[in-house]
Amino acid sequence: MMAGKVWLVGAGPSDPGLLTIKGKAVLEQAEVVVYDQLVGDGILCMIPKSAKKINVGKYAGNHTVVQERINEILLEEALEGKRVVRLKGGDPFLFGRGGEELELLCEHGIPYEIVPGITSAISVPAYAGIPVTHRDFTSSLHIITGHRKKGCKESIDYKSLVALGDTTLVFLMGVAALFDICRGLIDAGMDQATPAAILERGTTAKQRKIIANLATLPEEANNQNIGTPGIIVVGKVCSLSQTFAWAEKRLLGGVRVVVTRPKDKVSSLATKLYDLGAEVVMLSGTYTKPIEDNTQLIEVLDTIQDNKWILFASEVAVDIFFDCLWQQQIDIRSLWNCHFAAVGPTTRKAIEKRGIRVDYMPEKYYGMELAKGIEAMAKPQDKVLVLIPKETDSELANYLSTTKVNMKAVPVYEIVYEDNEQVNIEESDIVTFTSASTVRSFVNTMKDIDFHKVQAVCIGELTAKEAAFYGMKINVAKEATIDSLIESVIEINKREL
Incomplete structure (x- = not known):
């Protein structure tokens, strides 16, 4: 077996924006990450879900794992052929004992690289x-x-x-x-x-x-x-x-916001909050994946032209639909008879990236509002296809099922829950939720906390209802948009100043 390689990566002082570009690139390719307590939560959340994570502690006066054992861990993992990242607060060579960690690697001929970090000094x-x-x-x-x-x-x-x-x-x-x-x-x-x-x-x-x-x-x-x-x-x-x-003079200086978002989705919410001065922690309690061997979707695609409306309540469903269309070698021109509807701007953008104009989007970006709009427009003979997550409540499909709309709901993806190993929720944290599923993800991920102490900011009433079910302190955005969600965070911060 070929020996692996070790990267000593300086994580900087805590702010994830101060992690170097190279440090982030190396971390995202890691198979094993050995980290200590001085690494910020925002950076720990960048560790790939597939990587083996080894917490070696190391606070002042409280070393969970002694230095000699840390050296041995790096060697053992590298000898198994792994890409090992030793993630250290600050810079590995400025009182970070990085030199000591290299000595054993040198003795055994293990290749390594040093990725300097921004020192707290x-x-x-x-x-x-x-x-x-x-x-x-x-x-x-x-x-x-x-x-x-x-x-x-x-x-x-x-x-x-x-x-x-x-x-x-x-x-x-x-x-x-x-x-x-x-x-x-x-x-x-x-x-x-x-x-x-x-x-x-x-x-x-x-x-x-x-x-x-x-x-x-x-x-x-x-x-x-x-x-x-x-x-x-x-x-x-x-x-x-x-x-x-x-x-501290920034609009959200001194505020820590936990953004719940599937790991495979880029968050414009996180970017905007960070730009306003918040410390942002991305809590990815879930990821989505297409349903394997989805015969139900394939059958629908064979007669896709028979559908008058195709409804999307998420960008995930959009990507899976069009990817499956391509895999089944179905010409996009077969959609000529179909009208497309999106629950909100992000979903609409995902559809339009595929070269399809959206025919309908509700003024208020909720599944219920989309359903009501389609109910008013669809004729009795119109077939309506709704693409939904598997084994998850769909406000859109649930409402349409109570109407006379000729609707067929097809699950296209499933939500997979992950255990949280890095993020600790503090009572002063603000937690944002952009859907009821992100609430459920949070609850599944954070199993040992008192949800009554969670300050929740929800994008809409359905999301708020889910958060309220677990006893969280509820704040609801005035509109179902990211900007309105941010305004709610700002208002909470002003109240607590």
């Missing part, structure tokens, strides 16, 4: 409005680990740091040693009025900062219960934080 201060260098304040930057190797009694050389003069000092992994660091610098001769900052959970919606000076920072941090992960910045540049503050 620069990015976290930037998100707090602190430029680590500025010509008017400092001419150098020094990055120091505040966490010493186990058994090492050697202390930080504070006298040498103070002798550097006007500089910026960044201490990583030093939250627990904050008092010792500040006292050490003061005792070594640094002015106790020197500006200093501690930055907690930088680049996330929960980031906090305390700007003080060397003398007062430990007490203020203790009063505010500042914890890990965090970094300490010392130097005159800290005084610029209020002037240069920007992250």
